[in-house]
Amino acid sequence: MNAAAEPLMSLRGISKSFTLGGNTIHALRNVDLAVLRGEIAAITGPSGSGKSTLLNLCGLLDTADGGEMLYAGQPLPAADDARKTLLRRQTIGFVFQSFNLVPVMNAYDNVDFPLYLLGVPAAERVRRVNGALERVGLAGLGKHRPDQLSGGQRQRVAIARAIVKHPQLVIADEPTANLDAATAAQIIALMKDLAHEHGTTFLVATHDDRMLGHCDRALALADGVLLEGARHAH
Template identity: 60%
Template sequence: MTRLHRDASAPVVAVRGVRKTYRLGAHTVPALQGVDLAVLAGEMVALTGPSGSGKSTLLNLCGLIDVPDAGEVRLQGQPVHLLDETSRTLLRRDGLGFVFQSFNLVPVMTVTDNVDYPLFLAGVPAAERRRRVAEALERVGLAEHAAHRPDALSGGQRQRVAIARALIKRPALVIADEPTASLDSHTADQVLDLMRERCHAEGAAFVIATHDDRLTRRCDRIVRLLDGEITGAEQPAQEPQRSAA
């Protein structure tokens, strides 16, 4: 199975009773201990907690980068935790988007080519790719930078390119790992507003690992982890009204 048959009634991603341990030398480290989580379409969920709490492991399971030792992972109602590595890779390529702290743009490619690349890999016809890329860059406010390379852009602009690239495939799920950690406050505010707008407009589910309070205040739900367990889930506090100046 390399493509999902969408079940509109199911969460976009759901993990049930997942456990994961890692070996460090002679030691076994429990990263996740029976975690349950479900994320709906159009929902933006922040995973928070100290380093070593299990955020990255849970993110990797949701993003099909890793598999649990026990429990199950479902995407749009379909079990995916038992798929082989090739099938998981194809599902990641065709159905998931990723946004990283370090942007992960290809430096020798233009903005257009970076955003186009996932569509090229998926075999989308050239004319449709051009149309979709132009629309995506317009939505993130970078149409005038289409011919630039990443090193000509600011950090916030690079993250906007990364968001456009993540959403170009119209994925059901976007995985984001500390997407604002390298941005200043003003730039982070702009990027976060864009992520929230696109999450709701595209109907994608966002799962975001973060230490950034600016980000958690814009999410629909905050899930807190400690020592591999979920210790609580809550709605964020009301975002303070920012001055228009």
């Protein structure tokens, strides 16, 4: 990562609350965060600390109650749903902990689907889908449906789907949790390549020491409060 890199996503004074059983849950409290271009940033914290809420906000899947968000230096008003939808579709990839693969589609079609929605020409889609599957070690398994794949293989399909549209930002929830040591190392190396060679930014929720050891920075969430962690030099 370039030390002089500019922020891709900036959060200023972000707060988010939920009402549950008549009680108010403060998921995020006055969070300030700048995620740099080409950075691999990890978010850690116990269950209920606000990690998923923070990922959803940065992935433009949810809206904060208060504070300001900027994407690529431009303010992102909470009410601008059309712009958020366009940015999410064109520039953000997601790796969900539950995979969120379409069960009736095979691995190839799951990876192809984001490109289809973007209207990418067919020949370019074939090239990019095959390339993404190969990069995650699934060349030759494109015709397998999710129920014919192991948990680790489904995770790799989800990662291929996230990177196939060449996103600026990838939001990943425990991307290496279901992977064996060799596959985890392969995926971490892929993320580092994309970050360093193409400027892809990764915001990762993880408890996996294998992943944490390769992040540029680790931040901890506790009761909705974000604590800045040390920046690692690689």
